Amino acid sequence: MLKTRLQSLALVALLGVTGTLSAAEATKPGYDRHARGMAALSTITGDGAGKMVESLRDVAPELSDWVIDFGYGDVVSRPELSLHTRELATVAALTALGNAQPQLKSHIKGALNAGCTPREIVEVIMQMAVYAGFPAAINGILAAKEVFAERGVKVEH
Amino acid sequence: MLKTRLQSLALVALLGVTGTLSAAEATKPGYDRHARGMAALSTITGDGAGKMVESLRDVAPELSDWVIDFGYGDVVSRPELSLHTRELATVAALTALGNAQPQLKSHIKGALNAGCTPREIVEVIMQMAVYAGFPAAINGILAAKEVFAERGVKVEH
Amino acid sequence: MLKTRLQSLALVALLGVTGTLSAAEATKPGYDRHARGMAALSTITGDGAGKMVESLRDVAPELSDWVIDFGYGDVVSRPELSLHTRELATVAALTALGNAQPQLKSHIKGALNAGCTPREIVEVIMQMAVYAGFPAAINGILAAKEVFAERGVKVEH
Amino acid sequence: MLKTRLQSLALVALLGVTGTLSAAEATKPGYDRHARGMAALSTITGDGAGKMVESLRDVAPELSDWVIDFGYGDVVSRPELSLHTRELATVAALTALGNAQPQLKSHIKGALNAGCTPREIVEVIMQMAVYAGFPAAINGILAAKEVFAERGVKVEH
Amino acid sequence: MLKTRLQSLALVALLGVTGTLSAAEATKPGYDRHARGMAALSTITGDGAGKMVESLRDVAPELSDWVIDFGYGDVVSRPELSLHTRELATVAALTALGNAQPQLKSHIKGALNAGCTPREIVEVIMQMAVYAGFPAAINGILAAKEVFAERGVKVEH
Amino acid sequence: MLKTRLQSLALVALLGVTGTLSAAEATKPGYDRHARGMAALSTITGDGAGKMVESLRDVAPELSDWVIDFGYGDVVSRPELSLHTRELATVAALTALGNAQPQLKSHIKGALNAGCTPREIVEVIMQMAVYAGFPAAINGILAAKEVFAERGVKVEH
Known part of the structure; x- marks a missing residue:
């Protein structure tokens, strides 16, 4: 647990203030897709590979690997956009899709871990009332409310 | 045309560098939902109320009003998040939804008008391959390709 | 209850003014699923089996039959709800789904054929802004605008 | 509780037999969006502002306001269509969307509160088997079954 | 329980090695839609009409009938494609839709009952990461994990 | 053109009768993700990398690479399921999703290229009437009708 925490902090330090990998880090020889994916995933989940990814491993280990190597290693860790903006886009x-509530909750946590404020998260979710309707936005806010309560964070008004 | 351009520039100036209304502007007496909505919509479309909103007016004028007053006046123009981030979230x-291509193209234009770079837009769309699948991301990129060609902008690599 | 039954019977005359089959018609021996489906489909399309259903026949004749026998014969022609209400529900x-524009246009025509006013159709579509977002509602209104233009009908304000 | 009940009854009386606000009521000076929204929402929920709308208030009070002012005040309370028809369209x-079960249950209750019969609600949900597939229709019926059990209502056959 | 098991085994025997009805069986006079549907449904659920279909009967008996007569009798039991392939297509x-988890779990069971291996089911679900995104694939695998645990089956690696 | 044709034929030969890469081929050192992806993609499109993937290259070359390396190299070319079954699952x-018609048409062609019969393709699409509704199935059949006409293939009845 401590180890995971330290590892996570080290990765956060690696990812730095803006929450992006430097282009140099991300492309240097030997810094491979998997390591890059683990760094990004760990920052987002705050607990290493993440419980959800781990829970896939006995039934579909390839899917776990694809999440890390492709999802986080190839895509999410690209330095052209900050993790902060990426997490807001994912939220x-x-x-809007409204059919993946466990992942929505994970990425609301991930947005907090990437340095988004609760206010920013709430704004993005509320905006979805315009583009995907009120039920989607309401269910998004209820997910955020649960995450904020677990984490003890408040939305400043 | 010139008038629209000037009006748009004036509104951009009003909205300022960060693309947000100042809280003071947005809430001062007499600066109402409709004016605030028109300012935000005009910045995003670059052509006043936007052709799509206008095209609704003879059949469903209330819907035009709701887009402006509620969508842009109440929601999108809120100063708690920049137009830049809001447009990336909408894109x-x-x-991801993949069922509103005309609106997607409008908001890719809107993202450019709000100061997003083509690179940021492409990154957000590509990221959707992870969360909504490749067909959604591919159709998003093809929409961006059309908009970029119309606007003569290039994605820097 | 009796009143409803009588009303339903009165609404008859094989689809008649209100566009429902009488319970008596619909269940009498020999009045089979296919005939009942054709009657309902013909009222809705205004052109017999409908061009879309016909266009399926060479590649997937079973699907044509299912549309008529199941979709219209078993479901849509049930006398417990008027065609008028059914078509508004379908619109x-x-x-809201936003991924079947050809069918949406068919059912906007169908709603007119079942006696819905353009105003009712517009109200139902605009209401979807609340439940499925503005892009869905806007694309619905644009579909209605096309149908109303083809049919030369006006929305009273 | 009693107060809420009386308020709700008063609002139902105001909304009258057809479940619509009279055009005169709805547009008279001083009868504003919020009051109109509260009247419609209260009729639909049967418990004032509704638990779901209230539950948003600490995290996203603006979203609560938008539901009431825009969703119910601007859209759902429009007198051009009865609440009865609006609730069936929402159900x-x-x-069909299948990704907002809590809201579906709320609106099945709302449909009952607006005077729809259980039979009408069941017919509309079953019809969705044709337009959105059996899983959507089955999950809709299971939601209705729960609501009908809570409310002690029966579907007449 | 034993009776259900035997009945199920008898139906599996009837449906034969490939899991399809012979064209002769399926079309012979007197072998009607309902019987054909019950045979296919029973093979897929392994428990007669299936709990879900039964649970609809008091509120919406017509929907139960349509599932059996149309869904399984007209469509799923067609001999032109094996139940094995049909269940993989349904999974x-x-x-991909991601909004009908109870039905997804039923059809993962159904795929096992139709003779699909856990490996084939996992492969089809993982493939959806490409076409519908990772959240859909992950939630599909978690559904499979639950079903495999209940059934005590393992995915061979 | 000829070169592409020959390359494609060579790859079809490599993929063999069952349309799968042998496990030995797929995992031998030096046979990398990109080559494996190109082999699978080429078999499916029948024209090398496919026009759609190529059309992404100037705006989003990374997305092209991900389609080939991840989509086809990691996922679709896995030998645990035949291309034949994979293409039917994708169709x-x-x-069912109904929001990616260009990709649906590509994969109907891909299913033919992977050895599926027009009858199998039609059966899978028609089956979606049960799980995603008639509009989805009808639009799928109309896509298949276009592809079959282009390719001059007939559905045997």
């Missing part, structure tokens, strides 16, 4: 998309 | 959501 | 659902 | 759309 | 579609 | 999913 927007999952709120 | 993410519409790419 | 609502297809507007 | 159709939410059944 | 693919329900994973 | 099922894209028909």
Whole structure:
């Protein structure tokens, strides 16, 4: 647990203030897709590979690997956009789709871990009322409410 | 045309560098929902109320009003999040939903008008491959390709 | 209850003014699923089996039959709800789903053929802004605008 | 509780037999969006602002306001269509979308509160088997079954 | 329980090695839609009409009948494609839609009952990461994990 | 053109009768993700990398690479399921989603290229009427009708 925490902090330090990998880090020889994916995933989940990814491992270990290597290693860790913006975009998309509540909650946590404020998260979710309707936005806010309560964070008004 | 351009520039100036209304502007007496909505919509479309909103007016004028007053006046113009981030979130959501291509194209234009770079737009759309699948991301990129060609902008690599 | 039954019977005359089959018609021996389906489909399309259903026949004749026998014969022609209400419900659902524009246009025509006013159709579509977001509602209104233009009908304000 | 009940009854009386606000009521000076929204929402929920809307208030009070002012005040309370028809259209759309079960249950209750019979609600949900597939229709019926059990209502056959 | 098991085994025997009805069986006079549907449904659920279909009967008996007569009698039991392939296609579609988890679990069981291996089911679900995104695939695998645990089956690696 | 044709034929030969890569081929050192992806993609499109993937290259070359390396190299070319079954699963999913018609048409062609019969493709699409509704199935059949006409293939009845 401590180890995971330290590892996570080290990765956060690696990812730095803006929450992106430097282009140099991300492309240097030997810094491979898997390591890059683990770094990004760990920052987002705050607990290493994440419980959800781990829970896939006995039935579909390839899917776990694809999440890490492709999802986080190839895509999410690209330095051209900050993790901060990426997590807000993911929260927007999952709120709008409305059919993946466990992942929406994970990425609301991930947005907090990437340095988004509760206010920013709430704004993005509320905006989805315009693009995907009120039920989607309401269910998104209820997911955020649960995450904020677990984490003890408040939305400043 | 010139008038629209000037009006748009004036509104951009009003909205300022960060693309947000100041809280003071947005809430001062007499600066109402409709004016606030028109300012935000005009910045995003670059052509006043936007052709799509206008095209609704003879059949469903209330819907035009709701887009402006509620969608842009109440929601999108809130100063708690920049137009820049809001447009990226909207592009993410519409790419993921995949069932509103005309609006996706409008908001790719809107993202450019709000100061997003083509690179940021492409990154957000590509990221949707992870959260909504490749067909959604591919159709999003093809929409962006059309908009970029119309606007003569290039994605820097 | 009796009143409803009588009303339903009165609404008869093989689809008649209100566009429902009488319970008596619908259940009498020999009045089979296919005939009942054709009657309902013909009222809704205004052109017999409908061009879309016909266009399926060479590749997937079973699907044509299922549309008629199951979709219209078993479900849509049930006398417990008027065709008028059924078509508004279908317009609502297809507007909200946003991924079947040809069918949405067919059912906007169908709603007119079942006696719905353009105003009722517009109200139901606009309401979807609340439940499925503005892009869905806007694309629904644009579909209605096309149908109303083809049919030369006006929305009274 | 009693107060809420009386308020709700008073609002039902105001909304009258057809479940619509009279055009005169709805547009008279001083009868504003919020009051109109509260009247419609209260009729639909049967318990004032509704538990779901209230539950948003600490995290996203603006979203609560938008539901009431825009969703119910601007859209759902429009007198051009009865609440009865509006609720059936909403039940159709939410059944078809299939990704907002809490809201579907709320609107099945709302449909009962607006005077729809259980039979009408069941017919609209079953019809969605044709337009959105059997899983959507089955999950809609299971939601209705729960609501009908809570309310002690029966579907007449 | 034993009776159900035997009945199920008898139906499996009737449906034969490939899991399809012979064209002769399926079309012979007197072998009607309902019987054909019950045979296919029973093979897929392994428990006669299936708990879900039964649970609809008091509120919406027509929907139960349509599932059996149309869904299984007209469509799923067609001999032109094996039940094995049909169940994999259904698992693919329900994973991609992501809004009908109870039905997805039923059809993962159904796929096992139709003779699909756990490996084939996992492969089809994982493939949906490409076409519908990772959240859909992950939620599909978690559904499979639950079903495999209940049934005591393992995925061979 | 000829070169592409020959390359494609060579790859079809490599993929062999069952349309799968042998496990030995797929995992031998030096046979990398990209080559494996190109082999699978080429078999499915029948024209090398496919026009759609190529059309992404100037705006989003990374997305092209991900389609080939991840989508086809990691996922679709896995030998645990035949390309034949994979393409039917993809056709099922894209028909059900109903929001990616260009990709649906590509994969109907891909299913033919992987050795599926027009009858199998039609059966899978028609089955989606049960799981995703008639509009989805009808639009799927109309896509198949276009592809079959282009390719001059007939559905045997």
